[in-house]
Amino acid sequence: MNEVLVMIFTGIGAAFVLLAAIGIVRMPDFYLRMSVTTKAATLGVGLILIGAALYFSNVSVSSRVIAIILFLLLTAPIGAHMIGRTSYFIGTKLWDKSVINELKDQYDEETHELYSEDQSGNENVKNQENKPSE
Amino acid sequence: MNVHDFLYYIILPILAVSVVLVFIRFFKGPSIVDRVIALDLLITIGIAIITVYSIITGQSTFLDIAMLLALIAFLSTIAFSYYLEKSKKNE
Numbered sequence: 001m002n003e004v005l006v007m008i009f010t011g012i013g014a015a016f017v018l019l020a021a022i023g024i025v026r027m028p029d030f031y032l033r034m035s036v037t038t039k040a041a042t043l044g045v046g047l048i049l050i051g052a053a054l055y056f057s058n059v060s061v062s063s064r065v066i067a068i069i070l071f072l073l074l075t076a077p078i079g080a081h082m083i084g085r086t087s088y089f090i091g092t093k094l095w096d097k098s099v100i101n102e103l104k105d106q107y108d109e110e111t112h113e114l115y116s117e118d119q120s121g122n123e124n125v126k127n128q129e130n131k132p133s134e
Numbered sequence: 135m136n137v138h139d140f141l142y143y144i145i146l147p148i149l150a151v152s153v154v155l156v157f158i159r160f161f162k163g164p165s166i167v168d169r170v171i172a173l174d175l176l177i178t179i180g181i182a183i184i185t186v187y188s189i190i191t192g193q194s195t196f197l198d199i200a201m202l203l204a205l206i207a208f209l210s211t212i213a214f215s216y217y218l219e220k221s222k223k224n225e
Contacts, residue, residue, distance in 0.1 A: 003137045005213030010141065010186065014148040014149070017182055024159045026177060030168055033159070037175045045182045048145075049200075050187045055137070056194055064197045068204050075208035079174065079215075086215040087167040 002054060009051035016044030029095035038080040042072050100130055141186050149183050177207035208209045 006023050023036035053065040088094060107114055156179065160172040181200045188196035 005187070006137050007140050010145050010189075013182065014145045018148050018152045018180055020175065021155040021179070024172065025155050029169075030165065031222045033168065034171050037171050037178070041175055041178045045178055045185075048182045048185050051191050052197070055189050058194065061194045061197065064194075064201060068197065068201050071201065071208070072178075072181075072202040075204070077207050079211035082212055082215040083167055083170055083174075087165070089219055090165070092165055092167060092168065 002057065006051045009047050009054065013044045013047030013051065016040050016047065020044060029098070030092050031094065032086065034080055034084055034087075038076045040077045045072060069102045138190055141190055145186055146183070149179060149186065153179055153183075170211060174207055174211050175217065177203055177210075 017040075020036050020040035023040065024033050027033045027036060049065045049068055053062045056062075088103060088107070150174055153176065156172050156175050160169055160176070163169045173216050181203050184200045184203070188200075198220060
């Protein structure tokens with residue numbers, strides 16, 4: 001019973017890792033590739049680690065496995081955010097069939113600050129507020 | 135088919151094929167950030183291979199190295215992104 005569970009978990013995990021590898025070759029854009037590496041590969045490796053914990057069924061191995069999965073779940077989104085932000089500043093092109101770029105004109109090129117609100121929208125609101133008083 | 139044969143003849147070849155596919159992107163990648171995420175994915179698949187080997191050999195000590203790799207992969211990605219952003223700003 002336990003061996004069957006180990007086979008199922010490692011099989012699904014290896015399938016997800018293979019999907020991540022195919023995705024990083026086939027995806028047309030850096031940003032799509034980045035989403036593949038952070039989601040599918042983390043899930044696949046986590047499933048394989050759970051399979052190892054089921055195989056040993058041991059407190060020390062299980063705690064190590066939980067620590068590794070916790071590190072992966074904590075560090076994968078932060079690393080993906082940092083490298084995605086850097087690639088946006090460097091000027092990596094989006095896929096030419098991408099529909100929308102919501103970050104366009106939202107970043108200050110010099111200081112790398114992010115404007116959380118639409119600046120042109122703010123000016124419109126101010127103009128509308130000023131018009132009735134005039 | 136016991137679990138050792140399953141891991142040795144099915145899981146390890148799948149992981150090896152995925153390592154080869156990631157290496158294709160690593161050598162082909164148009165920009166340097168593609169290579170950085172390919173390196174990150176290589177280390178993540180390395181953690182999986184170490185785990186499978188620790189099941190096959192029955193040595194749970196290998197998982198310590200997997201934990202170390204999980205931390206170092208994060209540090210390398212952060213260092214690369216920090217360096218690339220700073221070098222772009224100084225130009």
